Amino acid sequence: MGAVGFTTSIPVEVLLAAGKRPVDLNNAFISAPEAHTFVREAERGGFPSTCCAWMRGIYGVLPTLDIDEVIAVVRGDCSQTQALMEVLQMEGTPVYPFAYPYDRSPQAIGLEIGKLREHFGVRVEEVEEAKGKLDRIRRKLNRLDVLTWRDGLVSGGENHRFLVASSDMKGDPWAFEREVDAFLEEVRQRAPHPGGEEIRLGYLGVPPIWQDFYEKVERPGVRIVFNEIQRQFSMPYLAPSVEEQYLRFTYPYEVFFRLEDIQRESVRRGLDGFIHYAQTFCFRQIEDKILRHHLSKPVLTLEGDRPEPLDARTETRVEAFLEMLHRDRRTSAATGDGN
Numbered sequence: 001m002g003a004v005g006f007t008t009s010i011p012v013e014v015l016l017a018a019g020k021r022p023v024d025l026n027n028a029f030i031s032a033p034e035a036h037t038f039v040r041e042a043e044r045g046g047f048p049s050t051c052c053a054w055m056r057g058i059y060g061v062l063p064t065l066d067i068d069e070v071i072a073v074v075r076g077d078c079s080q081t082q083a084l085m086e087v088l089q090m091e092g093t094p095v096y097p098f099a100y101p102y103d104r105s106p107q108a109i110g111l112e113i114g115k116l117r118e119h120f121g122v123r124v125e126e127v128e129e130a131k132g133k134l135d136r137i138r139r140k141l142n143r144l145d146v147l148t149w150r151d152g153l154v155s156g157g158e159n160h161r162f163l164v165a166s167s168d169m170k171g172d173p174w175a176f177e178r179e180v181d182a183f184l185e186e187v188r189q190r191a192p193h194p195g196g197e198e199i200r201l202g203y204l205g206v207p208p209i210w211q212d213f214y215e216k217v218e219r220p221g222v223r224i225v226f227n228e229i230q231r232q233f234s235m236p237y238l239a240p241s242v243e244e245q246y247l248r249f250t251y252p253y254e255v256f257f258r259l260e261d262i263q264r265e266s267v268r269r270g271l272d273g274f275i276h277y278a279q280t281f282c283f284r285q286i287e288d289k290i291l292r293h294h295l296s297k298p299v300l301t302l303e304g305d306r307p308e309p310l311d312a313r314t315e316t317r318v319e320a321f322l323e324m325l326h327r328d329r330r331t332s333a334a335t336g337d338g339n
Contacts (some may be wrong), residue, residue, distance in 0.1 A: 006071040007058060007081050009167045009233055009251065010098050011113050013130040013242055018120035020068075023026035024168035029057035029066055030209065035307040038064075052281050053209060054304050055080045059087070069094040071116075076100030076252025079283050090272040100252035110243050131242050134169070134235075137177045141166055141234040144184065149200075149225035149269040152193025156203065156224025157214030158183075164207050193223075199325045200270055202226035204291065205260065205284065209304045216310045217275070222322055225269050226261060256288045259294050266297060273298040273320075273325050280305040280313065298325065 003021040005028070006012075015022045015268050029038055038060025039053050047056050055078060062070070072085035074097045085095045096119055101108035117127060144162055148154040162180060169176040201221045206229055210216075218224055232251045239245035250258045265271075278285040288301050300321040302314055310318075 002068040003044060003066055003171070004069050004071060005062070005065065005067040006073065006098075007084070008073045008077040009117060009249070010071050010073060011127070011242055011246055013127045013134060014113070014116050014120055014122060016134070017117075017122040017126040021122070021171045022168040023067060023171055025058040025061065025070070026054060027064075027165065027168060027170075029054070029061040030207075030211075030307060032061060032064075035061075035211075037166055041288060051083075052078055052080055052274045052279055054078065054206075054279065055084050057307070059084060062088070062093070067093075069096060071096050071098050071254070073098050073100065075102065083177060095287075096189075099290055100113050100246075102254065104247055104253050104257065106243065106247060109247055112190060112241055113246065127242055128261075131245070134173060135238055136179065137169065138166070138238060140177070140180050140184065142236055142238075144180065144187075145182075145234070145236070146233060147187055152223070153187045153190050154278075155214070156201070156218055156227065159224070160207065160214060160227050160230050163227055166234040166307040195220065198223055199272050199322060199329070200225045202228065202262070202266060202269070202271045202274045202297075203230075203277065204228045204274050204299075206279060206282075208277050208302075209279065209307050210307050210310045210314075211307055214316060217318055217322075221326075224275075226265050226271060228258070233263075257292050259291070262291075262295070266295070272329070273296055273300070273321070275299075275321075276301045278303050298328075 001019055001021045003023050004015050005023045005025045007025055012022045029035055035057060039056045041057035041060040043049055047059060070088060070093055072081050072095050074082045074085065076096065076099065085097065088095050095270045098116060099112060141163060144154055145159060148156065148159040165176065199223065203222045203224050203226065214224065229251050232249055235245055235249065239248050250261050274295060274297060276288055276291055278288055278301060280303055292299050300317065302317065
């Protein structure tokens with residue numbers, strides 16, 4: 001089974017229908033123990049230190065993978081992907097461009113998926129059949145997410161780990177499903193979370209490049225119960241068709257579409273505040289202004305660069321933010337204001 005890498009979530013059903021092994025290059029990069037070395041390798045290869053570390057990491061990890069082809073998402077993800085694609089083409093790596101339409105046009109996304117199907121030689125029926133099989137796993141991930149925010153049996157870090165892996169199902173959906181099943185069985189044996197006066201946080205933005213982020217933020221009385229983009233990778237809406245599914249997928253579209261999902265989940269999950277992660281040198285940093293304007297709960301914006309432990313300055317900012325939320329809660333309790 002040949003492997004196909006991609007730079008962010010694409011209609012993975014097409015790859016599975018074609019008998020290909022999907023590899024999310026972001027996951028391959030960040031999950032490697034030597035992730036920091038891939039960034040340096042890219043810099044030695046001519047990538048400027050002022051480009052996104054995820055781009056440098058993807059470029060650095062590629063030679064270590066047995067990849068036949070790369071699908072580069074040239075619209076709807078990192079603005080630097082086109083340049084990465086051109087470098088890979090220059091060096092002989094087969095690259096196929098995929099573009100999410102900015103206006104979420106059903107005709108445009110249908111055309112893009114149709115071109116992808118033709119590229120891999122599969123029929124609509126085969127792709128929809130693959131979707132049906134993946135939806136079985138996605139329902140289980142939905143259950144895992146509910147166990148996070150409603151029942152308190154799954155930590156935000158565990159939620160992140162499984163949902164972020166759903167972009168490529170770790171290259172083997174059926175082995176991944178067995179892993180999900182085993183985890184859900186383990187969770188059933190856990191005692192219910194006491195709840196009480198805990199701070200409930202939402203995590204916004206791309207997954208953090210810091211490898212110990214969740215361990216540093218979550219503690220008794222503080223839980224992350226919403227991982228925005230990771231949840232989107234799991235395709236939580238279970239749409240009736242592949243085309244509809246990738247129209248509902250919020251990540252590649254304009255920030256106002258994302259906001260609808262964030263605001264809805266903020267109410268449903270009873271969030272007290274948000275941590276918005278912004279990658280250094282990423283255009284999405286500008287969207288922080290829009291998120292802050294529209295969200296009614298406090299927002300802490302954190303910026304990360306390389307795959308390394310959380311730095312002391314950022315830890316201090318997190319501590320101050322959490323103390324503010326605790327203080328606000330104590331004030332509300334004292335005044336009888338539940339808002």
